[in-house]
Amino acid sequence: MSGHSYDAENYWKANLRLIVGSLVVWAMVSYGFAILLRPMLAGIPIGGTDLGFWFAQQGSILTFIALIFHYAWRMNKIDEKFGVHEE
Amino acid sequence: MSQFAINLMFVGGSFLLYIGIAIWAKAGSTKDFYVAGGGVHPITNGMAIGADWMSAASFISMAGLIAAGGYANSTFLMGWTGGYVLLAMLLAPYLRKFGKFTVPEFIGDRFYSKNARLVAVLCLIVASVTYVIGQMAGAGVAFSRFLEVDATLGLIIAAVVVFIYAVLGGMKGITYTQVAQYCVLIIAYTIPAVFISVQLTGNPIPGLGLFSTHVDSGLPMLTKLNQVITDLGFNEYTADVDNKLNMVLFTLSLMIGTAGLPHVIIRFFTVPKVADARWSAGWALVFIALLYLTAPAVASMARLNLMTTIYPDGTAAAPIEYDDRPNWVREWEVTGLIQFTDKNEDGRIQLYNDSPAFESEAQSRGWEGNELVVNRDILVLANPEIANLPGWVIGLIAAGGLAAALSTAAGLLLAISSAISHDLIKGSINPNISEKGELLAARISMAVAIVVATWLGANPPGFAAQVVALAFGIAAASLFPALMMGIFSKRVNNTGAIAGMLTGLGFTLAYIFVYKGWLFIPGTNNLADTPENWVLGISPLSIGAVGAIVNFAVAFVVSNATEEPPVEIQELVESVRYPRGSGQAQDH
Numbered sequence: 138m139s140g141h142s143y144d145a146e147n148y149w150k151a152n153l154r155l156i157v158g159s160l161v162v163w164a165m166v167s168y169g170f171a172i173l174l175r176p177m178l179a180g181i182p183i184g185g186t187d188l189g190f191w192f193a194q195q196g197s198i199l200t201f202i203a204l205i206f207h208y209a210w211r212m213n214k215i216d217e218k219f220g221v222h223e224e
Numbered sequence: 225m226s227q228f229a230i231n232l233m234f235v236g237g238s239f240l241l242y243i244g245i246a247i248w249a250k251a252g253s254t255k256d257f258y259v260a261g262g263g264v265h266p267i268t269n270g271m272a273i274g275a276d277w278m279s280a281a282s283f284i285s286m287a288g289l290i291a292a293g294g295y296a297n298s299t300f301l302m303g304w305t306g307g308y309v310l311l312a313m314l315l316a317p318y319l320r321k322f323g324k325f326t327v328p329e330f331i332g333d334r335f336y337s338k339n340a341r342l343v344a345v346l347c348l349i350v351a352s353v354t355y356v357i358g359q360m361a362g363a364g365v366a367f368s369r370f371l372e373v374d375a376t377l378g379l380i381i382a383a384v385v386v387f388i389y390a391v392l393g394g395m396k397g398i399t400y401t402q403v404a405q406y407c408v409l410i411i412a413y414t415i416p417a418v419f420i421s422v423q424l425t426g427n428p429i430p431g432l433g434l435f436s437t438h439v440d441s442g443l444p445m446l447t448k449l450n451q452v453i454t455d456l457g458f459n460e461y462t463a464d465v466d467n468k469l470n471m472v473l474f475t476l477s478l479m480i481g482t483a484g485l486p487h488v489i490i491r492f493f494t495v496p497k498v499a500d501a502r503w504s505a506g507w508a509l510v511f512i513a514l515l516y517l518t519a520p521a522v523a524s525m526a527r528l529n530l531m532t533t534i535y536p537d538g539t540a541a542a543p544i545e546y547d548d549r550p551n552w553v554r555e556w557e558v559t560g561l562i563q564f565t566d567k568n569e570d571g572r573i574q575l576y577n578d579s580p581a582f583e584s585e586a587q588s589r590g591w592e593g594n595e596l597v598v599n600r601d602i603l604v605l606a607n608p609e610i611a612n613l614p615g616w617v618i619g620l621i622a623a624g625g626l627a628a629a630l631s632t633a634a635g636l637l638l639a640i641s642s643a644i645s646h647d648l649i650k651g652s653i654n655p656n657i658s659e660k661g662e663l664l665a666a667r668i669s670m671a672v673a674i675v676v677a678t679w680l681g682a683n684p685p686g687f688a689a690q691v692v693a694l695a696f697g698i699a700a701a702s703l704f705p706a707l708m709m710g711i712f713s714k715r716v717n718n719t720g721a722i723a724g725m726l727t728g729l730g731f732t733l734a735y736i737f738v739y740k741g742w743l744f745i746p747g748t749n750n751l752a753d754t755p756e757n758w759v760l761g762i763s764p765l766s767i768g769a770v771g772a773i774v775n776f777a778v779a780f781v782v783s784n785a786t787e788e789p790p791v792e793i794q795e796l797v798e799s800v801r802y803p804r805g806s807g808q809a810q811d812h
Contacts, residue, residue: 145802148801156313159313160309167475168472173468183435184434184446185435185444185446185462186435186444186447194520195517198302199517201309201509202510205313205505209312209499209502209503209506212499221803223497223499223805
C-alpha cells in the first residue's frame, strides 16, 4: 500500500490510540494497584491480605493476558477496516 | 523401584523424546535453521515461547525468591510477564512484518549502519552468554541432585543432548522440542503445587489456595504464615515496602528487559503472518501464566511447610530434634544446600531471624543464633519431598527442571549462533557466502557456543548470580529502545540510535559496576552495594529502566541535531507499520 495516504495515517493513529489505552491499564494494575496505590487499597481484604497484594501476585498477570488478546482482536478488526490485513 | 531409577527413567525418557523430535525436524535450509521455515502455528509458537522464556530462574529460583521476600519480590512476577504486553504491542508484529532473521539485522537496516548492527550484535552476545551460564549451571544442580552424577558429567550429558537437537534442527528442531519441554515443565511444576494446595487449603487450584483458609488452623493461609514467621522474628510475608521508587523501577527494568531479549523476539519471526505474531504473544503469556500464577502459591505454601516441619508443635514449643529431621533434609544436606550447625548444642534445629529486634526473645529461649541455612534455590526441587509426595513426582520435577534449563539454553544458543553466522559472517565478513556455507557456519557457531556455555556452566565465574541483572540491564538499556524507536519514530537516525545505545549501555554498566565491581571483579567496586549508597535508593538491579530513558533521550536529542534519515528509510518504517504483504521471514 502507498506510504502516505490519508487512510494509512488514520490506521496508524488508531493503532497508537489502542496502544496508549492498553498501556494505561497495564501501568494501572501493576505500578498502580500493585505498588504505588497499595496503601489506598489496604482496606479491601482478600483472603488474609489486601487487594494490592492480590494484584501484585495474580491480578496484574491476568490483566496482561486480557490486554494482549483484546489488542490482537481489536487490531485484526482495524486491519480489516483499513484493508491492510493479510489474506 | 529406587528413587534413583525413577529419576533416571523420567529424565532419560524426556531426553529420548527431544532427540526423536530433532531427527524428525531436521533443518534443510537457512530459513529452517533461523525461523523454522516461517510456518509455525501461533499457539504452537506460544508454547515454544513459554519454554524459551521460562528458564532455570523461573522454574527453580523464582518461587524461592518470593518465599524469602514475600510481597516485595512480586516484582519478578509482574516484571517477567508484563514485558509481553510491550512485546505484543510495541515490537513483535512490526519486526515480524520486517521479515528478516535476526534482531541486529533490523537495527542495521533501519539505522542504515553496519556499526549499529555490530553494536546490536555485541549487546546480544553479552546478554545471551551471561544468561546461558545460569541455565547450564541450573542444569548441573538438577543433575547432581537427582541423578547422583558429578555436576560436570551431568552438564556434558545435557550439552550433548542440546547439541543434537539444536545443531541438527536449528530453530525448527528447537521449536518442537520446546513444545515438548513446555509440556514436561508445566506438568512437573503444577502437580506438586496442586497436591500441596489441597493438603494445606483444600483448594486444588494453587492460585486460589493462596487466598484460601488454612485447613489446620482455620485462619486464612497468608494470615497463618504471617503469624508463624513473625513469631520467629521475620518480617510479615505480606508487608508493604518502603522504597516504592525502587520497586517500580525494578519491575519496569524487568519488563523492558523481557521485551528486549533477542532469544524471545526471534521466536516471533517463525509465525506466518503479522496477526499471528499478536496472537502468539497472547498465547505465550497464557502458557507462562500457568506457571507464574502458581509460583506465588508454591512460595508461600512451601515456606509455611518448612516452618511447620521445623516447629511441628507450634512456634511457641521447642523445634524438632536434629536426629528426628525428615529425610529430605538429610538428602539435601549431602549437597551442601542445607546446612545445620548446632550453635547452642541442644540437639534441636533453631530456625529464626537473627535480627537485633529478636535478640532478647532468642536469648530467653536459650537460642544462640539461627542454626539452619536453607539455599532458596532448593525450594521447588525439594517441594515434593517436603510435602511427602510419591517418588514419581520427584522424578517429574527433575525432568521439569532440566526441561526449563535446556529449552532456554537452546533458544539463547540459537540467538547467539544466528548473530554470528548471519550478522557477523554474512552481514560483514563474507557477504557472498552461499546458503549452504551459511548453514554450515550457523551450525559451527552453534557448536562452539555450546562448548563455551558448557565450560562456563562447569566453571561459573564468581559473578554468576549478578549476571541476570546484567542481561536484563543490557536488553532494557540498549536493544529495546533502539527497536522501539526504529518502529515508532521516522526521525531517529543512525547517529542518534548509535549514540543512544552506547550511552544507555555505558550508563547502565557503569552504575552496576560501581556497586558490583568493575567487570564484577571482587573488590573493585567504588561504593558498597547497600541501600544507603544507592542514588535515590535505586538498586543496581533496577537501573536498566533509567538506562532505557537515557537511551531514548540521547537518541532524540542527537537525531534532531543531525539530518533526518533518507527517504527510503522513512519508507521502510512506514512499511513495517502495515501488516499487508509481510510474506514469510526471508533473506535479502
